Amino acid sequence: MKRFLIVAGEFSGEIYGARLMREIRALRPDATFAGIGGDRMKAEGLEVFRHCKEMAVIGLSQMLGRLGFLLGAMDELKEKIRSRAFDAVILIDYAGFNFRMARTAKECGIPVFYYVLPQIWVWRKYRMRAMKKYVDAALSVLPFEPEFYESRGGKATFVGHPMVDEISFPSDPSATKKGFLSAGCDTLVGLMPGSRAGEIRDMLATLVKVTDIIRAKKPNVGFVMPVVQHADLEFIRSVVGGRDFIKITTDGSHPVMAVADLLIAKSGTTALEAALFGVPLVVAYKTRWLSYWAARPFVHLKFAALPNLIMGREVAREFLQANFTAEKVGEYALDLLSNPGRLAEARKEIGRAREKLGEKGAAKRAAEIIVNRLSK
Numbered sequence: 001m002k003r004f005l006i007v008a009g010e011f012s013g014e015i016y017g018a019r020l021m022r023e024i025r026a027l028r029p030d031a032t033f034a035g036i037g038g039d040r041m042k043a044e045g046l047e048v049f050r051h052c053k054e055m056a057v058i059g060l061s062q063m064l065g066r067l068g069f070l071l072g073a074m075d076e077l078k079e080k081i082r083s084r085a086f087d088a089v090i091l092i093d094y095a096g097f098n099f100r101m102a103r104t105a106k107e108c109g110i111p112v113f114y115y116v117l118p119q120i121w122v123w124r125k126y127r128m129r130a131m132k133k134y135v136d137a138a139l140s141v142l143p144f145e146p147e148f149y150e151s152r153g154g155k156a157t158f159v160g161h162p163m164v165d166e167i168s169f170p171s172d173p174s175a176t177k178k179g180f181l182s183a184g185c186d187t188l189v190g191l192m193p194g195s196r197a198g199e200i201r202d203m204l205a206t207l208v209k210v211t212d213i214i215r216a217k218k219p220n221v222g223f224v225m226p227v228v229q230h231a232d233l234e235f236i237r238s239v240v241g242g243r244d245f246i247k248i249t250t251d252g253s254h255p256v257m258a259v260a261d262l263l264i265a266k267s268g269t270t271a272l273e274a275a276l277f278g279v280p281l282v283v284a285y286k287t288r289w290l291s292y293w294a295a296r297p298f299v300h301l302k303f304a305a306l307p308n309l310i311m312g313r314e315v316a317r318e319f320l321q322a323n324f325t326a327e328k329v330g331e332y333a334l335d336l337l338s339n340p341g342r343l344a345e346a347r348k349e350i351g352r353a354r355e356k357l358g359e360k361g362a363a364k365r366a367a368e369i370i371v372n373r374l375s376k
Contacts, residue, residue: 001030001031001032002028002030002031002032002087002088002371002374003031003032003034003085003086003087003088004021004024004031004032004033004034004035004086004087004088004089004090005033005034005035005077005080005081005086005088005089005090005101005105006020006021006033006034006035006036006037006041006046006089006090006091006092007035007036007037007077007089007090007091007092007094007097007098007101008035008036008037008038008041008052008092008093008094009036009052009055009092009093009094009097009098010052010055010093010094011038011052011053011195011228012093012195012268012269013052013092013093013094013116014037014038014039014040014041014052014092015040015162015166016092016115016116016141016162016163016363017037017040017041017046017090017092018037018040018041018043018044019162019165019166019363020090020092020115020162020363020366020367021033021041021044021045021046022044022363023363023364023366023367023368024367024370024371025044025045026364026367027367027368027371028371032045032047033045033046033047034046034047034048034049034080034086035047035048035049035077036048036049036050036051036052036055036073036077037051037052038051038052038053049073049076049077049080050073050076050077053230054073055070055073055094055097070097073097074097074100074101077101078100078101078104081101081104081105081108081110082104082108084108084110086110087110087111087374088110088111088112088113088370088374089101089102089105089110089111089112089113090113090114090115090370091112091113091114091115091135092114092115092116093116093117093118094118095118095119095120095124095127098114098118099118099127099130099134102114102130102134102135103130103134105134106133106134111136111137111373111374112134112135112136112137113135113136113137113139113366113369113370113373114131114135114137114138114139115139115141115366116139116141116162117131117138117139117140117141117142117145117156118131121144121145121148125152128149128152128153128154131149131154132153132154136373137157137369137370137373138154138155138156138157139156139157139159139366139369139370140156140157140158140159141158141159141160141161141162141362142158142161142306142309142310143158143310143356143357143358144309144310145158146158157369158358159358159362159365159366159369160357160358160359160360160361160362160365161272161357161358161362162362162363162366163269163272163273163276163357164276164357164358164359164360164362165360165361165362165363166254167254167273167276167277168254168258169258169277170255170258170259173258173259176255176258176259177259177260180222180224180247180249180255180256180259181222182222182244182245182247184219184220185220185221185222185245186220187218187220187221187222187261187337188221188222188223188224188259188260188261188262189211189214189221189222189223189224189260189261189262189263189264189333189337190223190224190225190226190253190256190257190260190262190263190264190265190279191207191210191211191223191224191225191246191264191265192225192226192253192256192263192264192265192266192270193207193225193227193266194266194268194270195227195228195231197231197232199266200227200231200232200235200236201235202286203266203284203285203286203324204236204239205239206284206286206324206325206326206329207225207264207284207326207329208239208240208241208243208246209326209330210264210326210329210330210333211223211243211245211246212243212326212330213326213327213330213331213334214330214333214334214337215245217334217338218334218337218338221245221337222245222246222247223245223246223247224246224247224248224249224256224260225240225246225247225248225249226249226250226251226252226253226255226256227248227249227250228250229250231250233248233250236248253270253273254273254277257273257274257277257279258277258279260279261279261280261337261343262279262280262281262282262333262336262337262343263279263280263281263282264281264282264284264329264333265281265282265283265284266283266284266285267283267285267304267305267306267318267320268306271283271305271306271307271316272306272307272357274307274316274350275306275307275310275315275316275350275351275353275354275357276354276357278347278350278351278354279347279350280316280336280343280346280347280350281305281307281316281346281350282316282317282319282329282332282333282336283304283305283308283316283317283318283319283320284318284319284320284324284329285304285318285319285320285321285324286320286321286324303318304318304320305318306353307350307353310353310356310357311349311352311353311356315346315349315350315352315353316346316349316350317332319332
């Protein structure tokens with residue numbers, strides 16, 4: 001029997017964790033899993049020590065507010081590792097927490113596999129030292145990461161992006177789109193303020209104002225906002241108010257991405273999903289100023305959105321922090337929606353990023369590396 005401790009502290013990570021667990025068990029039916037994850041991982045057999053909904057924080061200010069809880073969870077998991085009850089530790093993103101788990105596991109002689117690597121190419125590049133010291137296999141899901149690791153004396157293996165496996169299109173796109181549109185509308189814009197409570201709080205009001213700006217010039221445009229099931233729907237509806245041209249759905253974001261004419265979304269996993277669906281994208285993001293100013297000196301990237309980083313150029317327009325205003329986003333979105341040629345070109349541009357993300361089967365390839373390494 002192989003016993004795995006697996007840590008996915010965020011909702012996006014637990015999607016990948018569930019598929020990885022399934023692929024490992026296909027190779028090793030006797031595998032067992034325990035750790036931090038969500039409902040999908042639980043459905044795959046995870047013994048849940050902490051649910052990822054308890055662990056998700058964004059920015060310095062939120063982290064400070066939950067520091068006691070996070071330190072408690074960290075100590076608890078370290079003790080689990082020190083009990084030597086596991087044959088391997090699998091870490092999924094969630095860098096600040098997971099690097100400490102990696103160190104503890106390495107001190108105990110337990111192999112460490114990192115799947116969906118922390119974005120040390122964004123900031124805190126010094127963490128490469130920890131990656132080389134504590135991680136036995138770095139399994140990359142972004143095509144430019146292996147080169148970054150190699151340039152700093154490390155090694156990462158690109159296995160493809162697991163989100164490629166999650167993409168599916170509705171059997172009747174026209175009917176799906178019609179279901180999202182309000183009466184009198186024929187053009188659909190998806191609004192995606194994020195999955196975390198802090199993201200929604202920081203972005204929602206501005207996004208709602210964007211809809212007013214667009215509707216003033218193009219009343220044929222309808223909007224749909226997919227939100228996670230644990231979202232505060234009462235708060236969201238209070239901000240949306242009586243705008244019946246904005247529909248709210250808790251049935252997932254992929255149906256929206258598959259049929260939307262344009263997407264206005266936060267940077268991060270959502271932007272990458274948009275590239276996989278080939279939907280024209282406007283990237284918007286705002287966080288609390290304390291978090292922004294704390295991170296700003298350490299970030300040295302030209303772009304924030306993953307499709308832009310993958311392509312090395314702006315294939316999705318970015319409106320970040322002070323530039324994320326209803327007027328700027330609304331004006332740009334109107335320009336795209338009023339010009340079919342530009343909208344088609346935007347769709348073509350972002351679709352090129354999809355070609356660089358590998359074929360289906362990322363989790364299977366990662367599972368094969370993990371199982372083979374443990375068999376040696």
